[in-house]
Amino acid sequence: MSKNIIFYFSGxxxxRNVAKDIAAAIEDCELISMGKQHNLSGIYQRIGFVYPVYGGGMPGVVERFIQTLDLSSNANSYIFAVCTSGSGSADGLTNISKIIGGKGGKLSYAESIRCFSNYVGLYAMGSDVENKAKAQSQATKQVVKDIQICAVKSPAKNSPLALIHGPFIKSLAKKDKGFHVNEACNSCATCCKVCPVGNIKMLDGKPDFLHHCEQCMACIQWCPKKAINFKNKTQDRGRYHHPDITIGEMINEQNDSCFEKSKR
Ligand SMILES: Cc1cc2nc3c(=O)[nH]c(=O)nc-3n(C[C@H](O)[C@H](O)[C@H](O)COP(=O)(O)O)c2cc1C
Ligand code: SF4
Ligand code: SF4
Known part of the structure:
Protein backbone atom coordinates (compact mmCIF):
# COMPACT_ATOMS: atom_id res chain seq x y z
CA MET A 1 0.00 0.00 0.00
CA SER A 2 1.22 3.53 -0.78
CA LYS A 3 1.69 6.21 1.86
CA ASN A 4 -0.33 8.78 -0.07
CA ILE A 5 -3.33 8.73 -2.37
CA ILE A 6 -4.78 11.33 -4.74
CA PHE A 7 -8.24 11.08 -6.23
CA TYR A 8 -8.69 13.11 -9.41
CA PHE A 9 -11.33 13.96 -11.98
CA SER A 10 -10.34 15.48 -15.31
CA GLY A 11 -11.81 15.96 -18.77
CA ARG A 16 -4.75 15.30 -14.16
CA ASN A 17 -1.56 17.29 -14.68
CA VAL A 18 -1.82 19.00 -11.29
CA ALA A 19 -2.51 15.65 -9.60
CA LYS A 20 0.44 14.07 -11.39
CA ASP A 21 2.84 16.87 -10.34
CA ILE A 22 1.76 16.62 -6.70
CA ALA A 23 2.02 12.80 -6.75
CA ALA A 24 5.54 12.95 -8.20
CA ALA A 25 6.68 15.37 -5.51
CA ILE A 26 5.22 13.63 -2.46
CA GLU A 27 6.28 10.20 -3.82
CA ASP A 28 4.82 6.82 -2.94
CA CYS A 29 1.43 8.03 -4.13
CA GLU A 30 -1.45 6.30 -5.90
CA LEU A 31 -3.46 8.27 -8.48
CA ILE A 32 -7.07 7.15 -8.72
CA SER A 33 -9.86 8.47 -10.95
CA MET A 34 -13.06 9.58 -9.22
CA GLY A 35 -15.07 8.28 -12.20
CA LYS A 36 -15.86 5.09 -10.31
CA GLN A 37 -16.45 4.49 -6.61
CA HIS A 38 -13.38 3.47 -4.62
CA ASN A 39 -13.08 1.40 -1.50
CA LEU A 40 -10.56 3.21 0.72
CA SER A 41 -8.87 0.42 2.61
CA GLY A 42 -5.73 1.21 4.60
CA ILE A 43 -4.41 4.28 6.35
CA TYR A 44 -2.77 7.09 4.39
CA GLN A 45 -0.52 9.97 5.45
CA ARG A 46 -2.03 12.27 2.84
CA ILE A 47 -5.32 12.03 0.95
CA GLY A 48 -5.88 14.49 -1.89
CA PHE A 49 -8.72 15.47 -4.20
CA VAL A 50 -8.00 17.31 -7.47
CA TYR A 51 -10.84 18.33 -9.80
CA PRO A 52 -12.12 21.13 -12.05
CA VAL A 53 -14.63 23.81 -11.05
CA TYR A 54 -17.98 23.33 -12.81
CA GLY A 55 -20.56 26.10 -12.67
CA GLY A 56 -19.19 27.65 -9.51
CA GLY A 57 -18.69 24.39 -7.60
CA MET A 58 -17.65 20.75 -7.69
CA PRO A 59 -18.54 18.38 -10.55
CA GLY A 60 -21.51 16.21 -9.55
CA VAL A 61 -19.49 13.00 -9.83
CA VAL A 62 -16.82 14.38 -7.48
CA GLU A 63 -19.38 15.35 -4.87
CA ARG A 64 -21.03 11.90 -5.03
CA PHE A 65 -17.64 10.17 -4.90
CA ILE A 66 -16.56 12.00 -1.74
CA GLN A 67 -19.98 11.63 -0.10
CA THR A 68 -19.71 7.86 -0.35
CA LEU A 69 -15.97 7.50 0.41
CA ASP A 70 -15.36 5.81 3.74
CA LEU A 71 -12.89 8.05 5.60
CA SER A 72 -13.45 6.46 9.02
CA SER A 73 -9.99 4.82 9.20
CA ASN A 74 -8.33 8.03 7.98
CA ALA A 75 -9.74 10.66 10.34
CA ASN A 76 -6.19 11.77 11.21
CA SER A 77 -4.84 11.88 7.64
CA TYR A 78 -3.74 15.18 6.09
CA ILE A 79 -6.57 15.84 3.61
CA PHE A 80 -6.13 18.38 0.82
CA ALA A 81 -8.20 19.61 -2.12
CA VAL A 82 -6.98 21.46 -5.20
CA CYS A 83 -9.42 22.70 -7.81
CA THR A 84 -8.52 23.89 -11.29
CA SER A 85 -10.60 26.53 -13.02
CA GLY A 86 -10.57 28.85 -15.99
CA SER A 87 -11.07 31.99 -13.94
CA GLY A 88 -8.92 31.04 -10.97
CA SER A 89 -12.04 30.84 -8.83
CA ALA A 90 -11.87 28.62 -5.76
CA ASP A 91 -15.55 27.64 -6.00
CA GLY A 92 -16.19 24.13 -4.75
CA LEU A 93 -13.61 24.17 -1.97
CA THR A 94 -16.01 25.35 0.74
CA ASN A 95 -18.38 22.56 -0.19
CA ILE A 96 -15.75 19.82 -0.05
CA SER A 97 -14.62 21.16 3.32
CA LYS A 98 -18.18 20.77 4.65
CA ILE A 99 -18.60 17.29 3.16
CA ILE A 100 -15.33 16.02 4.66
CA GLY A 101 -16.12 17.67 8.00
CA GLY A 102 -19.50 15.93 7.98
CA LYS A 103 -17.73 12.60 7.59
CA GLY A 104 -15.51 13.13 10.61
CA GLY A 105 -12.41 14.20 8.67
CA LYS A 106 -10.79 17.62 8.30
CA LEU A 107 -9.87 19.38 5.08
CA SER A 108 -6.50 20.85 6.08
CA TYR A 109 -5.55 22.50 2.81
CA ALA A 110 -7.60 23.98 -0.02
CA GLU A 111 -6.22 25.84 -3.01
CA SER A 112 -7.24 26.71 -6.56
CA ILE A 113 -5.09 26.90 -9.68
CA ARG A 114 -5.93 28.99 -12.71
CA CYS A 115 -5.78 26.94 -15.93
CA PHE A 116 -6.94 27.02 -19.53
CA SER A 117 -10.75 27.33 -19.81
CA ASN A 118 -11.97 24.17 -21.52
CA TYR A 119 -15.78 24.43 -21.80
CA VAL A 120 -15.92 24.21 -25.59
CA GLY A 121 -19.68 23.66 -25.55
CA LEU A 122 -20.05 27.18 -24.18
CA TYR A 123 -17.26 29.27 -25.75
CA ALA A 124 -14.43 29.17 -28.30
CA MET A 125 -11.08 27.84 -27.16
CA GLY A 126 -8.38 30.46 -26.54
CA SER A 127 -5.10 30.49 -28.41
CA ASP A 128 -2.82 30.85 -25.38
CA VAL A 129 -2.40 27.14 -24.57
CA GLU A 130 1.35 27.26 -23.89
CA ASN A 131 1.20 30.38 -21.69
CA LYS A 132 -1.67 28.99 -19.66
CA ALA A 133 0.16 25.68 -19.23
CA LYS A 134 3.26 27.57 -18.02
CA ALA A 135 1.22 29.62 -15.56
CA GLN A 136 -0.51 26.45 -14.33
CA SER A 137 2.83 24.74 -13.83
CA GLN A 138 4.20 27.76 -11.93
CA ALA A 139 1.16 27.93 -9.62
CA THR A 140 1.33 24.16 -9.05
CA LYS A 141 4.91 24.49 -7.76
CA GLN A 142 3.76 26.47 -4.72
CA VAL A 143 0.90 24.05 -4.08
CA VAL A 144 3.36 21.13 -4.25
CA LYS A 145 5.66 22.81 -1.70
CA ASP A 146 2.70 23.39 0.63
CA ILE A 147 1.48 19.80 0.38
CA GLN A 148 4.97 18.39 0.89
CA ILE A 149 5.13 20.09 4.30
CA CYS A 150 1.43 19.43 5.06
CA ALA A 151 0.68 23.17 5.21
CA VAL A 152 -2.71 24.35 6.42
CA LYS A 153 -4.90 26.66 4.30
CA SER A 154 -8.63 27.38 4.48
CA PRO A 155 -10.75 27.62 1.33
CA ALA A 156 -11.13 31.07 -0.22
CA LYS A 157 -14.65 32.52 -0.42
CA ASN A 158 -16.97 31.33 -3.18
CA SER A 159 -17.65 33.66 -6.10
CA PRO A 160 -21.28 34.74 -6.84
CA LEU A 161 -21.36 32.02 -9.54
CA ALA A 162 -21.62 29.45 -6.75
CA LEU A 163 -25.28 30.50 -6.38
CA ILE A 164 -26.18 28.80 -9.67
CA HIS A 165 -24.16 25.66 -8.98
CA GLY A 166 -27.01 23.33 -7.89
CA PRO A 167 -29.34 23.90 -10.88
CA PHE A 168 -26.37 24.03 -13.27
CA ILE A 169 -25.09 20.60 -12.19
CA LYS A 170 -28.60 19.11 -12.34
CA SER A 171 -28.95 20.28 -15.94
CA LEU A 172 -25.84 18.44 -17.20
CA ALA A 173 -26.69 14.71 -17.26
CA LYS A 174 -28.89 14.84 -20.36
CA LYS A 175 -26.99 17.56 -22.20
CA ASP A 176 -25.35 14.73 -24.18
CA LYS A 177 -28.62 14.64 -26.17
CA GLY A 178 -27.10 17.67 -27.91
CA PHE A 179 -24.02 15.68 -29.02
CA HIS A 180 -23.89 14.39 -32.57
CA VAL A 181 -21.24 12.55 -34.55
CA ASN A 182 -20.39 13.36 -38.16
CA GLU A 183 -19.08 11.27 -41.07
CA ALA A 184 -15.43 11.95 -40.12
CA CYS A 185 -15.78 9.39 -37.31
CA ASN A 186 -13.46 6.42 -37.92
CA SER A 187 -14.87 4.24 -35.12
CA CYS A 188 -11.63 4.42 -33.11
CA ALA A 189 -13.54 4.41 -29.76
CA THR A 190 -11.21 7.03 -28.22
CA CYS A 191 -14.27 8.96 -27.03
CA CYS A 192 -15.60 5.89 -25.23
CA LYS A 193 -12.26 5.04 -23.64
CA VAL A 194 -11.63 8.61 -22.46
CA CYS A 195 -15.06 9.22 -20.93
CA PRO A 196 -14.29 9.25 -17.20
CA VAL A 197 -17.77 8.13 -16.17
CA GLY A 198 -18.53 5.39 -18.73
CA ASN A 199 -21.25 7.46 -20.42
CA ILE A 200 -20.39 6.20 -23.92
CA LYS A 201 -20.83 2.82 -25.55
CA MET A 202 -19.94 2.00 -29.16
CA LEU A 203 -23.03 1.09 -31.16
CA ASP A 204 -22.55 0.03 -34.79
CA GLY A 205 -19.11 1.66 -34.73
CA LYS A 206 -20.34 5.02 -33.45
CA PRO A 207 -20.49 6.48 -29.94
CA ASP A 208 -23.83 6.21 -28.20
CA PHE A 209 -24.35 8.57 -25.25
CA LEU A 210 -26.11 7.16 -22.20
CA HIS A 211 -27.41 10.35 -20.51
CA HIS A 212 -25.44 10.35 -17.31
CA CYS A 213 -23.00 12.90 -18.71
CA GLU A 214 -20.83 15.20 -16.56
CA GLN A 215 -20.15 17.56 -19.52
CA CYS A 216 -16.41 17.20 -18.91
CA MET A 217 -15.84 17.71 -22.66
CA ALA A 218 -13.31 14.85 -22.87
CA CYS A 219 -15.07 13.10 -25.77
CA ILE A 220 -15.36 16.27 -27.87
CA GLN A 221 -11.88 17.50 -27.03
CA TRP A 222 -9.94 14.25 -27.52
CA CYS A 223 -11.70 12.92 -30.64
CA PRO A 224 -8.84 12.71 -33.18
CA LYS A 225 -11.25 13.40 -36.06
CA LYS A 226 -13.10 16.33 -34.47
CA ALA A 227 -16.19 14.28 -35.29
CA ILE A 228 -18.23 15.07 -32.15
CA ASN A 229 -20.07 18.36 -31.88
CA PHE A 230 -22.46 19.92 -29.41
CA LYS A 231 -25.60 21.16 -31.20
CA ASN A 232 -24.38 23.67 -33.79
CA LYS A 233 -21.99 25.35 -31.34
CA THR A 234 -18.62 23.64 -31.69
CA GLN A 235 -18.11 23.06 -35.43
CA ASP A 236 -15.87 26.12 -35.83
CA ARG A 237 -14.30 26.02 -32.39
CA GLY A 238 -10.82 24.63 -31.78
CA ARG A 239 -10.14 21.68 -29.52
CA TYR A 240 -8.03 21.66 -26.37
CA HIS A 241 -6.25 19.34 -24.04
CA HIS A 242 -3.39 20.03 -21.67
CA PRO A 243 -0.21 19.90 -23.80
CA ASP A 244 1.73 17.73 -21.32
CA ILE A 245 -0.95 15.08 -20.90
CA THR A 246 -1.25 12.21 -23.34
CA ILE A 247 -4.37 10.33 -24.36
CA GLY A 248 -2.83 7.24 -22.73
CA GLU A 249 -2.91 8.96 -19.34
CA MET A 250 -6.55 9.90 -19.81
CA ILE A 251 -7.84 6.53 -20.95
CA ASN A 252 -10.19 5.27 -18.36
CA GLU A 253 -8.96 1.84 -17.36
CA GLN A 254 -12.52 1.00 -16.31
CA ASN A 255 -13.79 1.38 -19.88
CA ASP A 256 -12.91 -2.03 -21.23
CA SER A 257 -16.57 -2.51 -22.13
CA CYS A 258 -16.82 0.05 -24.93
CA PHE A 259 -18.03 -2.52 -27.40
CA GLU A 260 -20.72 -4.07 -25.24
CA LYS A 261 -24.22 -3.41 -26.48
CA SER A 262 -25.68 -0.21 -25.06
CA LYS A 263 -28.24 -0.76 -22.36
CA ARG A 264 -30.70 2.08 -22.01
C1 LIG B 1 -19.05 21.98 -17.52
C2 LIG B 1 -17.96 22.98 -17.21
C3 LIG B 1 -18.19 24.01 -16.33
C4 LIG B 1 -17.17 24.91 -16.01
N1 LIG B 1 -17.42 25.90 -15.10
C5 LIG B 1 -16.42 26.72 -14.73
C6 LIG B 1 -16.64 27.72 -13.73
O1 LIG B 1 -17.72 27.83 -13.15
N2 LIG B 1 -15.62 28.55 -13.41
C7 LIG B 1 -14.40 28.46 -14.02
O2 LIG B 1 -13.51 29.25 -13.70
N3 LIG B 1 -14.13 27.51 -14.97
C8 LIG B 1 -15.11 26.64 -15.32
N4 LIG B 1 -14.87 25.67 -16.27
C9 LIG B 1 -13.49 25.51 -16.80
C10 LIG B 1 -12.75 24.36 -16.08
O3 LIG B 1 -12.97 24.40 -14.69
C11 LIG B 1 -11.23 24.43 -16.31
O4 LIG B 1 -10.89 24.58 -17.65
C12 LIG B 1 -10.56 23.19 -15.71
O5 LIG B 1 -9.20 23.43 -15.49
C13 LIG B 1 -10.71 21.95 -16.59
O6 LIG B 1 -10.06 20.88 -15.95
P1 LIG B 1 -9.73 19.50 -16.66
O7 LIG B 1 -8.80 19.80 -17.82
O8 LIG B 1 -9.04 18.72 -15.61
O9 LIG B 1 -10.99 18.89 -17.11
C14 LIG B 1 -15.88 24.78 -16.61
C15 LIG B 1 -15.66 23.75 -17.54
C16 LIG B 1 -16.69 22.85 -17.84
C17 LIG B 1 -16.42 21.74 -18.83
S1 SF4 C 1 -13.25 9.45 -30.94
FE1 SF4 C 1 -14.17 10.44 -32.70
S2 SF4 C 1 -13.51 9.23 -34.43
FE2 SF4 C 1 -13.17 7.96 -32.62
S3 SF4 C 1 -15.10 6.77 -32.38
FE3 SF4 C 1 -15.32 8.62 -31.14
S4 SF4 C 1 -16.36 10.06 -32.51
FE4 SF4 C 1 -15.53 8.43 -33.80
S1 SF4 D 1 -20.00 11.79 -22.61
FE1 SF4 D 1 -18.33 13.18 -23.11
S2 SF4 D 1 -18.79 15.08 -21.98
FE2 SF4 D 1 -20.10 13.45 -21.13
S3 SF4 D 1 -18.96 12.68 -19.36
FE3 SF4 D 1 -18.39 11.38 -21.10
S4 SF4 D 1 -16.57 12.33 -22.00
FE4 SF4 D 1 -17.50 13.81 -20.61
Whole structure:
Protein backbone atom coordinates (compact mmCIF):
# COMPACT_ATOMS: atom_id res chain seq x y z
CA MET A 1 0.00 0.00 0.00
CA SER A 2 1.22 3.53 -0.78
CA LYS A 3 1.69 6.21 1.86
CA ASN A 4 -0.33 8.78 -0.07
CA ILE A 5 -3.33 8.73 -2.37
CA ILE A 6 -4.78 11.33 -4.74
CA PHE A 7 -8.24 11.08 -6.23
CA TYR A 8 -8.69 13.11 -9.41
CA PHE A 9 -11.33 13.96 -11.98
CA SER A 10 -10.34 15.48 -15.31
CA GLY A 11 -11.81 15.96 -18.77
CA UNK A 12 -8.98 17.69 -20.63
CA UNK A 13 -5.98 16.97 -18.43
CA UNK A 14 -5.53 20.18 -16.41
CA UNK A 15 -6.51 18.53 -13.15
CA ARG A 16 -4.75 15.30 -14.16
CA ASN A 17 -1.56 17.29 -14.68
CA VAL A 18 -1.82 19.00 -11.29
CA ALA A 19 -2.51 15.65 -9.60
CA LYS A 20 0.44 14.07 -11.39
CA ASP A 21 2.84 16.87 -10.34
CA ILE A 22 1.76 16.62 -6.70
CA ALA A 23 2.02 12.80 -6.75
CA ALA A 24 5.54 12.95 -8.20
CA ALA A 25 6.68 15.37 -5.51
CA ILE A 26 5.22 13.63 -2.46
CA GLU A 27 6.28 10.20 -3.82
CA ASP A 28 4.82 6.82 -2.94
CA CYS A 29 1.43 8.03 -4.13
CA GLU A 30 -1.45 6.30 -5.90
CA LEU A 31 -3.46 8.27 -8.48
CA ILE A 32 -7.07 7.15 -8.72
CA SER A 33 -9.86 8.47 -10.95
CA MET A 34 -13.06 9.58 -9.22
CA GLY A 35 -15.07 8.28 -12.20
CA LYS A 36 -15.86 5.09 -10.31
CA GLN A 37 -16.45 4.49 -6.61
CA HIS A 38 -13.38 3.47 -4.62
CA ASN A 39 -13.08 1.40 -1.50
CA LEU A 40 -10.56 3.21 0.72
CA SER A 41 -8.87 0.42 2.61
CA GLY A 42 -5.73 1.21 4.60
CA ILE A 43 -4.41 4.28 6.35
CA TYR A 44 -2.77 7.09 4.39
CA GLN A 45 -0.52 9.97 5.45
CA ARG A 46 -2.03 12.27 2.84
CA ILE A 47 -5.32 12.03 0.95
CA GLY A 48 -5.88 14.49 -1.89
CA PHE A 49 -8.72 15.47 -4.20
CA VAL A 50 -8.00 17.31 -7.47
CA TYR A 51 -10.84 18.33 -9.80
CA PRO A 52 -12.12 21.13 -12.05
CA VAL A 53 -14.63 23.81 -11.05
CA TYR A 54 -17.98 23.33 -12.81
CA GLY A 55 -20.56 26.10 -12.67
CA GLY A 56 -19.19 27.65 -9.51
CA GLY A 57 -18.69 24.39 -7.60
CA MET A 58 -17.65 20.75 -7.69
CA PRO A 59 -18.54 18.38 -10.55
CA GLY A 60 -21.51 16.21 -9.55
CA VAL A 61 -19.49 13.00 -9.83
CA VAL A 62 -16.82 14.38 -7.48
CA GLU A 63 -19.38 15.35 -4.87
CA ARG A 64 -21.03 11.90 -5.03
CA PHE A 65 -17.64 10.17 -4.90
CA ILE A 66 -16.56 12.00 -1.74
CA GLN A 67 -19.98 11.63 -0.10
CA THR A 68 -19.71 7.86 -0.35
CA LEU A 69 -15.97 7.50 0.41
CA ASP A 70 -15.36 5.81 3.74
CA LEU A 71 -12.89 8.05 5.60
CA SER A 72 -13.45 6.46 9.02
CA SER A 73 -9.99 4.82 9.20
CA ASN A 74 -8.33 8.03 7.98
CA ALA A 75 -9.74 10.66 10.34
CA ASN A 76 -6.19 11.77 11.21
CA SER A 77 -4.84 11.88 7.64
CA TYR A 78 -3.74 15.18 6.09
CA ILE A 79 -6.57 15.84 3.61
CA PHE A 80 -6.13 18.38 0.82
CA ALA A 81 -8.20 19.61 -2.12
CA VAL A 82 -6.98 21.46 -5.20
CA CYS A 83 -9.42 22.70 -7.81
CA THR A 84 -8.52 23.89 -11.29
CA SER A 85 -10.60 26.53 -13.02
CA GLY A 86 -10.57 28.85 -15.99
CA SER A 87 -11.07 31.99 -13.94
CA GLY A 88 -8.92 31.04 -10.97
CA SER A 89 -12.04 30.84 -8.83
CA ALA A 90 -11.87 28.62 -5.76
CA ASP A 91 -15.55 27.64 -6.00
CA GLY A 92 -16.19 24.13 -4.75
CA LEU A 93 -13.61 24.17 -1.97
CA THR A 94 -16.01 25.35 0.74
CA ASN A 95 -18.38 22.56 -0.19
CA ILE A 96 -15.75 19.82 -0.05
CA SER A 97 -14.62 21.16 3.32
CA LYS A 98 -18.18 20.77 4.65
CA ILE A 99 -18.60 17.29 3.16
CA ILE A 100 -15.33 16.02 4.66
CA GLY A 101 -16.12 17.67 8.00
CA GLY A 102 -19.50 15.93 7.98
CA LYS A 103 -17.73 12.60 7.59
CA GLY A 104 -15.51 13.13 10.61
CA GLY A 105 -12.41 14.20 8.67
CA LYS A 106 -10.79 17.62 8.30
CA LEU A 107 -9.87 19.38 5.08
CA SER A 108 -6.50 20.85 6.08
CA TYR A 109 -5.55 22.50 2.81
CA ALA A 110 -7.60 23.98 -0.02
CA GLU A 111 -6.22 25.84 -3.01
CA SER A 112 -7.24 26.71 -6.56
CA ILE A 113 -5.09 26.90 -9.68
CA ARG A 114 -5.93 28.99 -12.71
CA CYS A 115 -5.78 26.94 -15.93
CA PHE A 116 -6.94 27.02 -19.53
CA SER A 117 -10.75 27.33 -19.81
CA ASN A 118 -11.97 24.17 -21.52
CA TYR A 119 -15.78 24.43 -21.80
CA VAL A 120 -15.92 24.21 -25.59
CA GLY A 121 -19.68 23.66 -25.55
CA LEU A 122 -20.05 27.18 -24.18
CA TYR A 123 -17.26 29.27 -25.75
CA ALA A 124 -14.43 29.17 -28.30
CA MET A 125 -11.08 27.84 -27.16
CA GLY A 126 -8.38 30.46 -26.54
CA SER A 127 -5.10 30.49 -28.41
CA ASP A 128 -2.82 30.85 -25.38
CA VAL A 129 -2.40 27.14 -24.57
CA GLU A 130 1.35 27.26 -23.89
CA ASN A 131 1.20 30.38 -21.69
CA LYS A 132 -1.67 28.99 -19.66
CA ALA A 133 0.16 25.68 -19.23
CA LYS A 134 3.26 27.57 -18.02
CA ALA A 135 1.22 29.62 -15.56
CA GLN A 136 -0.51 26.45 -14.33
CA SER A 137 2.83 24.74 -13.83
CA GLN A 138 4.20 27.76 -11.93
CA ALA A 139 1.16 27.93 -9.62
CA THR A 140 1.33 24.16 -9.05
CA LYS A 141 4.91 24.49 -7.76
CA GLN A 142 3.76 26.47 -4.72
CA VAL A 143 0.90 24.05 -4.08
CA VAL A 144 3.36 21.13 -4.25
CA LYS A 145 5.66 22.81 -1.70
CA ASP A 146 2.70 23.39 0.63
CA ILE A 147 1.48 19.80 0.38
CA GLN A 148 4.97 18.39 0.89
CA ILE A 149 5.13 20.09 4.30
CA CYS A 150 1.43 19.43 5.06
CA ALA A 151 0.68 23.17 5.21
CA VAL A 152 -2.71 24.35 6.42
CA LYS A 153 -4.90 26.66 4.30
CA SER A 154 -8.63 27.38 4.48
CA PRO A 155 -10.75 27.62 1.33
CA ALA A 156 -11.13 31.07 -0.22
CA LYS A 157 -14.65 32.52 -0.42
CA ASN A 158 -16.97 31.33 -3.18
CA SER A 159 -17.65 33.66 -6.10
CA PRO A 160 -21.28 34.74 -6.84
CA LEU A 161 -21.36 32.02 -9.54
CA ALA A 162 -21.62 29.45 -6.75
CA LEU A 163 -25.28 30.50 -6.38
CA ILE A 164 -26.18 28.80 -9.67
CA HIS A 165 -24.16 25.66 -8.98
CA GLY A 166 -27.01 23.33 -7.89
CA PRO A 167 -29.34 23.90 -10.88
CA PHE A 168 -26.37 24.03 -13.27
CA ILE A 169 -25.09 20.60 -12.19
CA LYS A 170 -28.60 19.11 -12.34
CA SER A 171 -28.95 20.28 -15.94
CA LEU A 172 -25.84 18.44 -17.20
CA ALA A 173 -26.69 14.71 -17.26
CA LYS A 174 -28.89 14.84 -20.36
CA LYS A 175 -26.99 17.56 -22.20
CA ASP A 176 -25.35 14.73 -24.18
CA LYS A 177 -28.62 14.64 -26.17
CA GLY A 178 -27.10 17.67 -27.91
CA PHE A 179 -24.02 15.68 -29.02
CA HIS A 180 -23.89 14.39 -32.57
CA VAL A 181 -21.24 12.55 -34.55
CA ASN A 182 -20.39 13.36 -38.16
CA GLU A 183 -19.08 11.27 -41.07
CA ALA A 184 -15.43 11.95 -40.12
CA CYS A 185 -15.78 9.39 -37.31
CA ASN A 186 -13.46 6.42 -37.92
CA SER A 187 -14.87 4.24 -35.12
CA CYS A 188 -11.63 4.42 -33.11
CA ALA A 189 -13.54 4.41 -29.76
CA THR A 190 -11.21 7.03 -28.22
CA CYS A 191 -14.27 8.96 -27.03
CA CYS A 192 -15.60 5.89 -25.23
CA LYS A 193 -12.26 5.04 -23.64
CA VAL A 194 -11.63 8.61 -22.46
CA CYS A 195 -15.06 9.22 -20.93
CA PRO A 196 -14.29 9.25 -17.20
CA VAL A 197 -17.77 8.13 -16.17
CA GLY A 198 -18.53 5.39 -18.73
CA ASN A 199 -21.25 7.46 -20.42
CA ILE A 200 -20.39 6.20 -23.92
CA LYS A 201 -20.83 2.82 -25.55
CA MET A 202 -19.94 2.00 -29.16
CA LEU A 203 -23.03 1.09 -31.16
CA ASP A 204 -22.55 0.03 -34.79
CA GLY A 205 -19.11 1.66 -34.73
CA LYS A 206 -20.34 5.02 -33.45
CA PRO A 207 -20.49 6.48 -29.94
CA ASP A 208 -23.83 6.21 -28.20
CA PHE A 209 -24.35 8.57 -25.25
CA LEU A 210 -26.11 7.16 -22.20
CA HIS A 211 -27.41 10.35 -20.51
CA HIS A 212 -25.44 10.35 -17.31
CA CYS A 213 -23.00 12.90 -18.71
CA GLU A 214 -20.83 15.20 -16.56
CA GLN A 215 -20.15 17.56 -19.52
CA CYS A 216 -16.41 17.20 -18.91
CA MET A 217 -15.84 17.71 -22.66
CA ALA A 218 -13.31 14.85 -22.87
CA CYS A 219 -15.07 13.10 -25.77
CA ILE A 220 -15.36 16.27 -27.87
CA GLN A 221 -11.88 17.50 -27.03
CA TRP A 222 -9.94 14.25 -27.52
CA CYS A 223 -11.70 12.92 -30.64
CA PRO A 224 -8.84 12.71 -33.18
CA LYS A 225 -11.25 13.40 -36.06
CA LYS A 226 -13.10 16.33 -34.47
CA ALA A 227 -16.19 14.28 -35.29
CA ILE A 228 -18.23 15.07 -32.15
CA ASN A 229 -20.07 18.36 -31.88
CA PHE A 230 -22.46 19.92 -29.41
CA LYS A 231 -25.60 21.16 -31.20
CA ASN A 232 -24.38 23.67 -33.79
CA LYS A 233 -21.99 25.35 -31.34
CA THR A 234 -18.62 23.64 -31.69
CA GLN A 235 -18.11 23.06 -35.43
CA ASP A 236 -15.87 26.12 -35.83
CA ARG A 237 -14.30 26.02 -32.39
CA GLY A 238 -10.82 24.63 -31.78
CA ARG A 239 -10.14 21.68 -29.52
CA TYR A 240 -8.03 21.66 -26.37
CA HIS A 241 -6.25 19.34 -24.04
CA HIS A 242 -3.39 20.03 -21.67
CA PRO A 243 -0.21 19.90 -23.80
CA ASP A 244 1.73 17.73 -21.32
CA ILE A 245 -0.95 15.08 -20.90
CA THR A 246 -1.25 12.21 -23.34
CA ILE A 247 -4.37 10.33 -24.36
CA GLY A 248 -2.83 7.24 -22.73
CA GLU A 249 -2.91 8.96 -19.34
CA MET A 250 -6.55 9.90 -19.81
CA ILE A 251 -7.84 6.53 -20.95
CA ASN A 252 -10.19 5.27 -18.36
CA GLU A 253 -8.96 1.84 -17.36
CA GLN A 254 -12.52 1.00 -16.31
CA ASN A 255 -13.79 1.38 -19.88
CA ASP A 256 -12.91 -2.03 -21.23
CA SER A 257 -16.57 -2.51 -22.13
CA CYS A 258 -16.82 0.05 -24.93
CA PHE A 259 -18.03 -2.52 -27.40
CA GLU A 260 -20.72 -4.07 -25.24
CA LYS A 261 -24.22 -3.41 -26.48
CA SER A 262 -25.68 -0.21 -25.06
CA LYS A 263 -28.24 -0.76 -22.36
CA ARG A 264 -30.70 2.08 -22.01
C1 LIG B 1 -19.05 21.98 -17.52
C2 LIG B 1 -17.96 22.98 -17.21
C3 LIG B 1 -18.19 24.01 -16.33
C4 LIG B 1 -17.17 24.91 -16.01
N1 LIG B 1 -17.42 25.90 -15.10
C5 LIG B 1 -16.42 26.72 -14.73
C6 LIG B 1 -16.64 27.72 -13.73
O1 LIG B 1 -17.72 27.83 -13.15
N2 LIG B 1 -15.62 28.55 -13.41
C7 LIG B 1 -14.40 28.46 -14.02
O2 LIG B 1 -13.51 29.25 -13.70
N3 LIG B 1 -14.13 27.51 -14.97
C8 LIG B 1 -15.11 26.64 -15.32
N4 LIG B 1 -14.87 25.67 -16.27
C9 LIG B 1 -13.49 25.51 -16.80
C10 LIG B 1 -12.75 24.36 -16.08
O3 LIG B 1 -12.97 24.40 -14.69
C11 LIG B 1 -11.23 24.43 -16.31
O4 LIG B 1 -10.89 24.58 -17.65
C12 LIG B 1 -10.56 23.19 -15.71
O5 LIG B 1 -9.20 23.43 -15.49
C13 LIG B 1 -10.71 21.95 -16.59
O6 LIG B 1 -10.06 20.88 -15.95
P1 LIG B 1 -9.73 19.50 -16.66
O7 LIG B 1 -8.80 19.80 -17.82
O8 LIG B 1 -9.04 18.72 -15.61
O9 LIG B 1 -10.99 18.89 -17.11
C14 LIG B 1 -15.88 24.78 -16.61
C15 LIG B 1 -15.66 23.75 -17.54
C16 LIG B 1 -16.69 22.85 -17.84
C17 LIG B 1 -16.42 21.74 -18.83
S1 SF4 C 1 -13.25 9.45 -30.94
FE1 SF4 C 1 -14.17 10.44 -32.70
S2 SF4 C 1 -13.51 9.23 -34.43
FE2 SF4 C 1 -13.17 7.96 -32.62
S3 SF4 C 1 -15.10 6.77 -32.38
FE3 SF4 C 1 -15.32 8.62 -31.14
S4 SF4 C 1 -16.36 10.06 -32.51
FE4 SF4 C 1 -15.53 8.43 -33.80
S1 SF4 D 1 -20.00 11.79 -22.61
FE1 SF4 D 1 -18.33 13.18 -23.11
S2 SF4 D 1 -18.79 15.08 -21.98
FE2 SF4 D 1 -20.10 13.45 -21.13
S3 SF4 D 1 -18.96 12.68 -19.36
FE3 SF4 D 1 -18.39 11.38 -21.10
S4 SF4 D 1 -16.57 12.33 -22.00
FE4 SF4 D 1 -17.50 13.81 -20.61
Missing amino acids: TGNS
